[in-house]
Amino acid sequence: xxxxxxxxxxxxxxxxxxxxxxxxxxxxxxxxxxxxxxxxxxxxxxxxxxxxxxxxxxxxxxxxxxxxxxxxxxxxxxxxxxxxxxxxxxxxxxxxxxxxxxxxxxxxxxxxxxxxxxxxxxxxxxxxxxxxxxxxxxxxxxxxxxxxxxxxxxxxxxxxxxxxxxxxxxxxxxxxxxxxxxxxxxxxxxxxxxxxxxxxxxxxxxxxxxxxxxxxxxxxxxxxxxxxxxxxxxxxxxxxxxxxxxxxxxxxxxxxxxxxxxxxxxxxxxxxxxxxxxxxxxxxxxxxxxxxxxxxxxxxxxxxxxxxxxxxxxxxxxxxxxxxxxxxxxxxxxxxxxxxxxxxxxxxxxxxxxxxxxxxxxxxxxxxxxxxxxxxxxxxxxxxxxxxxxxxxxxxxxxxxxxxxxxxxxxxxxxxxxxxxxxxxxxxxxxxxxxxxxxxxxxxxxxxxxxxxxxxxxxxxxxxxxxxxxxxxxxxxxxxxxxxxxxxxxxxxxxxxxxxxxxxxxxxxxxxxxxxxxxxxxxxxxxxxxxxxxxxxxxxxxxxxxxxxxxxxxxxxxxxxxxxxxxxxxxxxxxxxxxxxxxxxxxxxxxxxxxxxxxxxxxxxxxxxxxxxxxxxxxxxxxxxxxxxxxxxxxxxxxxxxxxxxxxxxxxxxxxxxxxxxxxxxxxxxxxxxxxxxxxxxxxxxxxxxxxxxxxxxxxxxxxxxxxxxxxxxxxxxxxxxxxxxxxxxxxxxxxxxxxxxxxxxxxxxxx
Numbered sequence: 191x192x193x194x195x196x197x198x199x200x201x202x203x204x205x206x207x208x209x210x211x212x213x214x215x216x217x218x219x220x221x222x223x224x225x226x227x228x229x230x231x232x233x234x235x236x237x238x239x240x241x242x243x244x245x246x247x248x249x250x251x252x253x254x255x256x257x258x259x260x261x262x263x264x265x266x267x268x269x270x271x272x273x274x275x276x277x278x279x280x281x282x283x284x285x286x287x288x289x290x291x292x293x294x295x296x297x298x299x300x301x302x303x304x305x306x307x308x309x310x311x312x313x314x315x316x317x318x319x320x321x322x323x324x325x326x327x328x329x330x331x332x333x334x335x336x337x338x339x340x341x342x343x344x345x346x347x348x349x350x351x352x353x354x355x356x357x358x359x360x361x362x363x364x365x366x367x368x369x370x371x372x373x374x375x376x377x378x379x380x381x382x383x384x385x386x387x388x389x390x391x392x393x394x395x396x397x398x399x400x401x402x403x404x405x406x407x408x409x410x411x412x413x414x415x416x417x418x419x420x421x422x423x424x425x426x427x428x429x430x431x432x433x434x435x436x437x438x439x440x441x442x443x444x445x446x447x448x449x450x451x452x453x454x455x456x457x458x459x460x461x462x463x464x465x466x467x468x469x470x471x472x473x474x475x476x477x478x479x480x481x482x483x484x485x486x487x488x489x490x491x492x493x494x495x496x497x498x499x500x501x502x503x504x505x506x507x508x509x510x511x512x513x514x515x516x517x518x519x520x521x522x523x524x525x526x527x528x529x530x531x532x533x534x535x536x537x538x539x540x541x542x543x544x545x546x547x548x549x550x551x552x553x554x555x556x557x558x559x560x561x562x563x564x565x566x567x568x569x570x571x572x573x574x575x576x577x578x579x580x581x582x583x584x585x586x587x588x589x590x591x592x593x594x595x596x597x598x599x600x601x602x603x604x605x606x607x608x609x610x611x612x613x614x615x616x617x618x619x620x621x622x623x624x625x626x627x628x629x630x631x632x633x634x635x636x637x638x639x640x641x642x643x644x645x646x647x648x649x650x651x652x653x654x655x656x657x658x659x660x661x662x663x664x665x666x667x668x669x670x671x672x673x674x675x676x677x678x679x680x681x682x683x684x685x686x687x688x689x690x691x692x693x694x695x696x697x698x699x700x701x702x703x704x705x706x707x708x709x710x711x712x713x714x715x716x717x718x719x720x721x722x723x724x725x726x727x728x729x730x731x732x733x734x735x736x737x738x739x740x741x742x743x744x745x746x747x748x749x750x751x752x753x754x755x756x757x758x759x760x761x762x763x764x765x766x767x768x769x770x771x772x773x774x775x776x777x778x779x780x781x782x783x784x785x786x787x788x789x790x791x792x793x794x795x796x797x798x799x800x801x802x803x804x805x806x807x808x809x810x811x812x813x814x815x816x817x818x819x820x821x822x823x824x825x826x827x828x829x830x831x832x833x834x835x836x837x838x839x840x841x842x843x844x845x846x847x848x849x850x851x852x853x854x855x856x857x858x859x860x861x862x863x864x865x866x867x868x869x870x871x872x873x874x875x876x877x878x879x880x881x882x883x884x885x886x887x888x889x890x891x892x893x894x895x896x897x898x899x900x901x902x903x904x905x906x907x908x909x910x911x912x913x914x915x916x917x918x919x920x921x922x923x924x925x926x927x928x929x930x931x932x933x934x935x936x937x938x939x940x941x942x
Contacts, residue, residue, distance in 0.1 A: 192246035193903065199239035204890055206232065211883040211931075227881045233275065240268055250903075256403040259396035263389050267865075270386025271879065278379035280877070281305065282363065285313035285332070287370040294376045307376075308356050309338040316365055316372045320591075330362055332372040347374060350874050361874070377877065386878060390865045397858040407899065408854040414847055437482070437490060438497040444629050445485035447636040452643050452651060454576035454594040459650050460730075461657060462488075465574065467664050473561045474520075475505040477667060491569050493624035499523040504561055508554035526562060536562075572597050577639065578613045579647040580605055592650045612642075652730075659729040668723035669744065672716055673776035676747075679712055680769030687766060709765045710758060716772070717751040724748060736804040743779035745805070747772035749812040753852075761848050767819045771812075803870055807863035807888070811924055813856035814895060820849035821918035828911060839910070846910040849917060853898060860892050887927040894923050 206226065214222040226232055244265070252258060281296040290312040296303045315333045331348040336355060347353050353360045357380045364373035401408050439445065449463035456468075466484035471477060479487055479501075490498045502520045506512055515535055517525060526535055540559050543552040568574040576594040582602065583590050595601055597617040601610055616639060623632040644651060652660070686705060724744060727735040735741040754768035824842045831838035867885070872878035879885065898916060901907035907916065 192242050192249055196239065196242040196246050199235060199242060200893070203235060203239060204893055206235070207886050207890055210881070211886050214883065223881070233272070236268060237272070240265060254403070254406065256396060256399040256406055259392060260400055263392035263396050266389030266392060267386055268389075270382050270384075270389055272382075273385055274379050274382025274878075277381050278377070279305070280375070280377045280379075283307075283311065283360070283374040283376050285311065285334070285372045285374060286366075287313050287315060289313070290337070307358070309336050311336055311360075311374075313372055314344070316369055318365070318369065330365060332362055332365075332374065352873060383872070383878070387869075390869065393861060393865060397861050401854060401858055408850075411847065411850050411854070437480075437501050438494040439482055439486040439490045440493065440624060440632075441629055442483060442486065444633055444636070445483060445489050447633055447640075448489055449483075449485035451577050451636065451640055452647065453574070455574070459594070459647070459652060461652075461660055461664075462577070463661060463664050469564070469569065473505065473565065474503050475507075479503050488569065489624070491565055492572065493621055495570055504558070504565075506554070506558055508551065510551050511554040511558070514551060523562065523565060526558075572617055573599075575617065577643065579643055579650060580609065580613075581646055581648060590648075592646070592648045594647075594650070656730050656732075659726045663723070663726040663730060666723075668719060669776050669779050672720055672723075672747075673773050673779075675712070676716055676769045676773030676776060678773075679709060680766055680773055683709055683766040683769060687763065706758075706762050706765065709769070713751060713754065713765060713768060717748070717755075720744065720748050720751070720772075720776075734805075736808070740779050742804065742808060743775045745808050746812055746815075747775040747779075749809050750775070750815065753812060753816070757851075761844075763823070764816075764848075767816055771815055771819060803863055803867040806859050806866065810856045810859035810863055811928070813852040813859065814891075814921065814924055816852045817849040817856065817917045818921035818924075820845045820852075821914035821916075821921075824911065824914040825918065842910045842914065846913055849914070853895070853917075857892070857895055857899065860888070860895070864888050864892060884927065884931045887923065887931055891920075891923040891927050894920050 210222050210226045213226070243261075247261060252261075279296065281294045283291065283294045285291065290310050292307045292310045293304045294307055296305055312335045313332060314335055317331045317333070319328045319331065329348050331346050333344070333346050334353075336343040336345065336353075338355070343355075345353050347360055347362045349362055351362075357378055359377045359379075361375040361377065362372070363375045365371060366373075400406055403409060440448070449461060449466055451462045452459050453462045453465055455465040463485060466488035467477065470479060470484040470487050474487075477484065482490070487503070490501075500522050502518070502522050502525075504521050504523060504526075506517050506519060506521060512518065527533065528535060536555050536559055539552060539555040543556045573596055575596045576599070578595045578597075579592050580595060580601070581590050581592050582604070595613055597614055601613070616635065620632060620635055623629070623635065683705070724735050724741075727741065736745050750772045751768050754764045758764045758768075824845045827838050827841045827845075831841070864885075867888075868878040871880065871885075897904065898907060898913065898920065901913075906912050
């Protein structure tokens with residue numbers, strides 16, 4: 191009875207959480223928190239589930255210490271959550287510079303109520319610091335004075351830097367538009383946090399213990415693996431299934447000099463080459479147009495606008511838009527204006543889009559309009575060319591900051607006249623030299639601008655190492671090359687294994703060994719290239735490349751390849767898996783809407799806990815993806831070997847062993863990653879669990895995959911085929927956690 195009730199409540203909890211994330215999408219966060227997450231029945235469901243689970247645990251007389259510790263950690267964590275729910279208080283403190291307050295405002299049930307603080311707090315100054323030379327915030331800091339009796343404490347609160355006093359924790363949350371006010375989150379959770387953190391510590395310890403326990407299930411799997419003859423495993427692994435008129439451009443030498451200049455782009459200072467490359471990819475969809483370099487294309491639109499207005503370089507992806515407006519897949523700028531009247535043909539549709547018509551065609555029109563405005567307004571009028579750094583002194587603080595200006599920017603009055611004239615006129619001289627074909631003088635002028643940048647750009651100029659790294663990164667389309675290579679090699683090896691499956695012939699074993707060695711070498715080269723790609727992004731940005739969707743896709747591919755090397759000698763099919771999966775993730779990064787541009791991370795993400803959290807979670811997803819492939823291959827083997835039941839069963843059993851080899855460390859990583867993320871959230875936002883859709887689906891994923899290790903309680907999981915089908919279906923939770931949340935549900939984690 192206890193077992194049955196535990197299973198029912200476990201499933202109900204998963205269904206309730208999954209449903210809540212969908213409801214939140216359409217009804218809003220407040221409704222979901224009031225009706226589900228914050229409702230008494232939801233807490234009661236967890237409590238009843240824990241009670242039945244404990245009763246069933248005792249009924250089964252579990253004696254394995256590592257297993258007891260692991261399950262006890264979940265009970266302690268849930269007890270801490272209950273204490274947080276029943277004893278904690280949370281609210282906001284709005285501060286204005288120079289004003290004191292000893293009150294905080296509770297927002298429970300959407301009814302603001304004021305409460306007393308045990309001390310007085312005063313905002314002395316609020317400060318936003320920026321990455322040098324850009325408008326990208328690096329941190330938000332409130333400098334405060336705490337008055338507690340006769341004691342006065344001067345301290346600061348910033349992102350990932352909290353202040354604690356008398357059990358009250360203060361977090362930086364927001365600020366007023368005028369920069370003279372700050373919003374602080376107040377959290378008083380004296381009992382819930384220490385109990386929950388005790389549960390986390392026990393969880394960390396027990397997850398590792400489960401993996402190394404000599405009498406545990408995972409060590410038993412390793413013993414089975416060691417006992418399996420290598421020749422038998424290798425045998426099983428082999429049984430798996432235009433020409434146009436030339437446009438006017440700068441000479442490559444001159445265009446390359448232009449590409450060596452620095453520019454503020456995407457809220458960071460980078461080589462002009464990066465802007466040129468992104469500009470070309472945005473309007474044309476490819477890295478090159480005809481034989482021209484990206485720098486030649488960008489400068490072509492700058493210095494020869496009339497000639498380039500006739501180049502068929504603007505890509506229209508929507509076939510419906512092509513049909514409605516009489517356009518081709520690639521069009522000239524002039525094609526968007528009526529020959530007789532000069533009227534903008536997309537104008538009426540853009541007006542309709544701005545009035546709320548967001549159907550497929552209007553979205554396509556808006557996308558093309560962005561490209562055209564980029565050419566006409568940003569490039570054509572030189573607004574994007576923020577290439578002139580100017581050191582400015584703050585009159586209040588006497589500190590010097592560097593701001594970058596374009597030739598058409600309005601400049602502060604305190605910039606000296608000579609510098610003002612140089613900024614305004616030097617680009618005009620470049621334009622005149624380009625029109626006159628005086629490239630020698632243009633080269634010298636570009637060299638002088640570069641010297642000016644180094645003289646006045648100060649710390650905002652990237653280092654020579656960062657510049658070299660970015661130019662190498664720009665020169666090689668790593669994701670494009672590697673996804674084609676890995677998928678191609680993956681399918682080649684898969685087809686070969688399927689061929690061997692049908693031939694069932696061991697005479698050509700030497701050919702198999704030769705092929706395997708070749709595949710391993712190619713995979714190693716691919717891994718080295720992807721490692722270089724990630725290293726270059728790390729050098730350029732200064733942060734570990736795992737802060738957005740594009741980078742985490744690259745990281746997933748990298749981890750999958752990394753995992754395969756220590757395993758392939760025992761299970762050589764892992765090389766095929768590695769090629770296919772890494773190729774898939776690289777393909778997703780290449781074709782999806784993820785942004786490959788390198789940019790500064792948000793201040794809240796500037797935490798060492800982010801690196802640990804994301805890397806461990808990505809490792810878990812990589813390992814669980816391999817369990818999915820094991821399940822998928824087992825289903826294929828069952829279908830292909832219907833006439834050879836014994837051989838099929840042998841292969842499927844081995845795939846189950848390989849899947850479990852990945853499953854246990856994957857669950858350990860996923861559990862660690864989730865709860866390290868909770869600690870990071872508590873440090874940054876004042877709450878270790880907020881039922882954000884990404885958090886919720888990560889917990890659902892953990893709970894679903896945890897089912898697979900309970901084959902003693904669920905006998906159907908002992909049947910290899912049933913196990914593989916379950917693992918294949920469980921992978922849908924990972925897809926929902928990563929892609930569903932990012933592109934459908936949203937939430938705080940949708941950047942990831």
